[in-house]
Amino acid sequence: DERVNIFYALQQGEMMNILPLKDDAAHKWYSPGEDLSAFSGRDSLFAAKIFGWYVQELVEAQHTGNYAPAKEVIGMINTYQHAQAHQSLINEGRIRAELCYNRLNLFAHASKAYLMSGVVLLILLIFGILYPQQRKWKLAGYFFIALPVLVFLAHTAGIGMRWYISGQAPWSNAYESMIYVAWASALGGLLFIRRSPITLSLATILAGVILFVANLNSMDPEITPLVPVLQSYWLMIHVAVITASYGFFGISFLIGSLTIGTLAFSKRLQAL
Incomplete structure (x- = not known):
């Protein structure tokens, strides 16, 4: 039951806090399936669309075998995280x-x-x-x-x-x-x-x-x-x-x- 619920939550874009909110005092990160009303401007558009875009590229890669576009989207997410998050929260080591x-x-x-x-x-x-x-x-x-x-x-x-x-x-x-x-x-x-x-x-x-x-x-x-x-x-x-x-x-x-x-x-x- 737990595994089914985890799988369903992942499909809905939950349980993956990959979107940091800039200048947030609590340094909160959001999942794509959460309420993203706290984001504004271009950040709001990016937060709303990026996960769906990644899933689309991933599904396409399953048929073509070319995962390069999906990896490019991952790179965009990585760049966004480093730009928006408090730097001490992302330690490469x-x-x-x-x-x-x-x-x-x-x-x-x-x-x-x-x-x-x-x-x-x-x-x-x-x-x-x-x-x-x-x-x-x-x-x-x-x-x-x-x-x-x-x-x-x-x-x-x-x-x-x-x-x-x-x-x-x-x-x-x-x-x-x-x-x-x-x-x-x-x-x-x-x-x-x-x-x-x-x-x-x-x-x-x-x-x-x-x-x-x-x-x-x-x-x-x-x-x-x-x-x-x-x-x-x-x-x-x-x-x-x-x-x-x-x-x-x-x-x-x-x-x-x-x-x-x-x-x-x-x-x-x-x-x-």
């Missing part, structure tokens, strides 16, 4: 970074890598505990520790790219909060790795599950402006600390559950 960010899809790949490395590492560590005389299990476990570290670095790079693109701390909505909690979970595992390698494996599995949930269709990954309630320096302090604590709490829960399960299993073996 951020545009290139966002294209790269979308192409890499780091968080989806990190989810699979976290889960795979976490499960394998946990199995190897358990075998190392059960068979301490065989060093191969312990050595293989240490080898697989390197993979979560590499995935964590890629995860960190993804958060950094999102921060650079949006210009704000990337934990301001549901999707970003999930991404950040997963990062905090992986960080917690790395911080306590010297005390217990199993902590890293559990933290890695938790991070993978959180990223998997974040990438479901119910989560919107769109980079959006801050809502008014979060437009405060407390976003960097209060929200960051509280959101990160969920990751550490999740690790504590998994360690506690594993400990209780291990104790119960060992007592049952002793009873037998």
